[in-house]
Amino acid sequence: MTDLQDTIESDADDVERHDCPRCGVQPGSPCRSRSGAVAGIYHTGRFKKVARLAKLLRVPTPADRGPGQPWRPGTPPPAAPETDTPGADIRIGYARCSHLTQELQSQLDALSAHGIPRDKIFSEKISTRIRVRPQFETALALARGIKAHAPHCRVLFTVYEMKRLGRDAAELTALADHLTAHGLVLEMLAGPLPGIYDPSGPGRMLFGFFAAMAETERESIREATLEGLDAAARKGKHGGRPPVINDDMLHTVLRRRAAGESVEQIRPDLIIPTGKRKGQNPGLASIYRALAEHEKAQAYPEAVEQAHADFAALPAEEIPSPRLAAARQLAN
Template sequence: MTGPQHPSPADRSDADGVEAHACPKCEAQPGSPCRSRGGAVASAYHTRRFTRVARLKKALRVPTPADRAPGRPWRPGTPPPAPVDPALPSADIRIGYARCSTLGQELDSQLDALAGHGIPRDKIFAEKISTRIRVRPKFEEALRTAREVKAHAPHCRVIFTVYEMKRLGRDAAELTALADHLTAHGLILEMLAGPLPGIYDPTGPGKLLFAFFAAMAETERENVRESTLEGLDAAARKGKHGGRPPVITDDMLHTMLRRRAGGESVEQIQPDLFIPTGKRKGHNPSVASIYRALTEHAKREAYPDAVEQAHADFAASRTATVPEPRPDSPDRASL
């Protein structure tokens, strides 16, 4: 039994030469084999098509190579790349993108790295925005600019450059979709640092590596999130709560209670109170803040057990999978 027939290099070369032209008979466009009347891939190229190739003008028949699947249902192929005009410049064009998550972080190191890589400042798009926000204006503008540059200069390599992978996003699906989007528009992705520095090759091992490191970046983000939640929970158990400092401190509350007991109104007490810390340090607290603090104090005084039980239930829900029924609950009584 003979094995599968593989087209020889000469057959493939002839086929590539023929498919560089459109077929005047079956109207197959460049990059596609000829098709038969039944809608299948023709077993041989039509004469009027292959005679356009100088070396095949005297040939009687040019068969369709086996890798073009003759006899199978016809599908349009990929058109060959347009010929490059040697008079046009062929330099790489880079579009840079820099991002950090919070207003407190700085972009200077990323901007310097991108500018040092030869990207003009007017081709670098930067913003301070979290990756959790799906629509990032400067990121969308950078992608749109890269696509426009590629459309106006198809002979150039347009490279979308970032400092590292996590500047693009930390969700594996989002990163992979972005890589596919760049590939579909003929753009190249480049990273200057991180686990995958250099130009990203969208085919072969490059694609596998990119998918792997994208998944690793997502895992790293989840680990950081879990560690942060555990740290906040441990601090809360020690009585340390995050966020801005309270406007009404315990000392201020005692002063308010003493003066209220003496018959003074909130409006009379408010001008003598000053916020000790925070952005409004040295200012008077608002009347609403004072009333809110007095209301919360009254609730704690009226229902001290309920407040303590609420804190205990919250702590138990963070540590136990299934909460135990309370001693006085109907479930416990029925056991």
């Protein structure tokens, strides 16, 4: 049996745990079409009851259910998972880092070592400033679905530390309210507030305190980053990619254009010295952009000088009195 067939049958087993609100079949049976035969795919309202399938567009009926054949009741629904035993703890793990160059493996290892199955650990590389985090939303949806399906179990939403959830105090407080509303419990493995936290319990004030600390830490990181960028700019170091057209290339273009050559004739002789396109010829748009910026830079001092001359030539009675002194000072 192929992996695809295994997946289809697994999806079908999960779907058939529920009755269908559209065709009315009981748990353990495939869906029924309008003509009375076995439907080729399960009805959407049915498989959306399964958290991990809620965002799919379709769940096909396996071949052994006889799609297109006369419908007959199926077998009883599969046995409930072992984790549905009363009093069991079910953990959903979430790992996050902000930048693509940062690593997630240490968080994943910690969550796995805590006993969370790999298929219940969700991870992504995304900033907390981005409000919509797909894997985070998927993990929460799965936790809500499990709690709804097994209300007698304790469902824990587990992260390595608080800042993996976010660094905004209001957002973290809203998350605590969301967990409380759905009967979920938050668990952190490290950081200032390790352990299991019940958002509705007496630890709510402590959680709010550390949420505010997380927001303060983010603002400190932001301020330190901006100060570092300002210090580098004062030293002449600017971030971003190096310019495609450097000063030597621009000087060559200006000199040869003055000699009567066109930009198209000059371009094949220009070589990009650094960056991803090192050794290639620059594009015409890059050359024209560099020429326009050069002309703008040359025109600015001339415009300022002309403005000074215009102010100096104006008769005193034509200059508004509050600006008279400033204009004369500027002209001088």
